Structures are given as structure tokens and as C-alpha cells.
Amino acid sequence: MEKVLLVDDEKDFLETMAERMRVRDMDVTTTTSPTEALKKAEEETFDAIILDLMMPEMDGLETLKKLKKKNPDLQIILLTGHATVQKGIEAMKLGAADLLEKPADLKVLTEKIKDAHAKKIILVQKKTEEKIKHILAEKGW
């Protein structure tokens, strides 16, 4: 089961999208506040974070920057009402896994979430291997 954090200031969008994702067996946490999203990302681990690009309080790119600073391995997919090439490049440079335009096709989004989940597993495995190698080297076994 993929664990997803959905962040969007449009409450109706958030609720509908979350229900559709839950129907698809995803474990979904929602918030309309980017500040709250930062807190949740610190407290829990998520396979993917879906982030609206334009929000009050803090825009999506700023939130992305802060999330990546806290945890560079986070898989973040940006959703936007109007995707410009410039914003897309900026988001990718900041480490976004992908950028989708609203209304997004849920099939496409689900695939992106599954990709993010797979990437996260690889990253965790890689880190575990590195840790083991480090321990082995240190202990001299």
C-alpha cells in the first residue's frame, strides 16, 4: 500500500482526490496547509507527496524546497493549474519527481505514485546497503 501525503488549499479537491486514491488502496493523509505538510513530513514517512504549486501561506516551490532540505529522498509530485515550462524546469531543479497539470488523469498520477514508491524502496535499500558496508568496514569483519 502506497502512503501518500496530499497537499492542496482547495478542500473539495483534496477530499475528492483522497477518496479516489483510498478506493485504489492508497493510505492517504491530507492537509490544506503547507506548514502542516512540513510538520507531517517530519513526523511520518510517505512514499509520495503530492503538492499544489499555488497555495496561500507558502507556494508549492517554496514548500518543495523546504521538504527537500529536511529530507532529500522525499518523492514529491507537483500539481499545477497552469504548468509553464519555466516552472517545470524550476521544480525539477529543486528535486521534484514530476509535475502534472490539473485536472490530472488519476491513472497517470497513480503510475507516478507507484514510480515514486519504487524509487523510495531503491533509495532505502541503497542506504541500508551503505550502512551495512560502513558497519562491516568499521568492525573489520
Next chain:
Amino acid sequence: MTGRPDVKIETELQFFGKMTASISHEIKNVMAIINESAGLLEDYTLMAEKGLPIDPERLKVVSRRVTKQIRRAVEIAKNLNSLAHSVDHFQKSVDMGEILELAVGLSTRLAEMRSVTLDLKLPTDPVTVITSPFHLQNLIWQVLDFAMDASGEGKTVGITFKKEDGAVKIRFTGLAGLKTLPPDKFPTEKEENLLLILGTMIHQDAEAQEIQLVLPK
């Protein structure tokens, strides 16, 4: 010669661009909600086909959500239409309440993006002025844009108007930040040109924490 001072075409286009970009963004948000609601109904149908019972209350929630978004879209389209028609006549008798309602309707999303609330309070008696509706909308937006920055900790801009000495005074209140902003920051050349076209005066009162626009009636 048109007999009116020139506003740089960029200023007019920038205003139009800013408003229509915001409107189209909001329409896309509405469409995204309707799109997901349609998708959710499809999910329910598939579940029902598989023999899973569907709670009618869940259908009602989706229906109410779509109705709410349609109402929102109608309001957005109405504002866009009013903005588009504001260039039909550059001298026209307009209802000040309607002008300010449109200004707030157009600016609310932009204000929300800055975590600012626009609080419009209209007097009960209608007041009309003869003016250029498009340039007045443009000027009100420029004032609001600045006022949002000057709204200080309260993050609320009050908007109201009244008839006074044969003129109409629009007040933008709650601007606690006026005291800390340099007095030459506003109005800029852009607003000065609009003030000239409209024959309007602007006053900043840092003590009263407000900006006033005085329009000849």
C-alpha cells in the same frame, strides 16, 4: 487626439493579463474538482457493478460538491464578463457598489494567495459616478495590490465608500503597515497616470491607517 492622458499600453495589458490569468487558474481549479467528482461517481458505479453497496449519502455529497463548484464557476464567468465589458465605454455612469464588488471578486483569489482578507462593506444607498469603468478597476487593483502589502499583522483590507462634498470617497482601511513603508513608494507613475485619466485624487493617511480615493461625482 482622444483628449485623455495616456496610460502606457503595458499598464493596461498587465492589469488585464493579471486578472485573466488569475481567473483562468481558478476555472482550472473548479474543473479539477468537477473532474475528480465525475471520476468518483465512476468509481462508485464500478463498485456497485461488483455488488458493493453504495451509501446514497456519499452520492449526495458528490452532487452537492458539483453544484457548489458550478455556482463558483458561474460567479467567476460573471466577473470575467463584467471585466471584458468594462472596456465597452470609457465614459459611463456606473454603480460604485457594483464596481467594488467586481474589484473584490477579481482580487479575492490573489489576496488569498497572500493570506490577506478583503472585507467589503457597502452602504445601503446606491451611488453612481460617471467614469471609465476599466481604468477605475485598474486603479482599484493597483491600490489593493499595495494595500495588501501594507495590511500589516491584521492581514485584512477593509473597503468601503461614501458620498462626501459632491464627490465619492473610496476608503481602503486597516493598513497598519503604511507607517513603516516609505511615503514615496506609492503612488507610482503607473497610478499617477490612472489618477489623471479618472480625475481622481489619492490620499494616504498613515495615522488613520488608510488610503482614500476621491472620485468626482
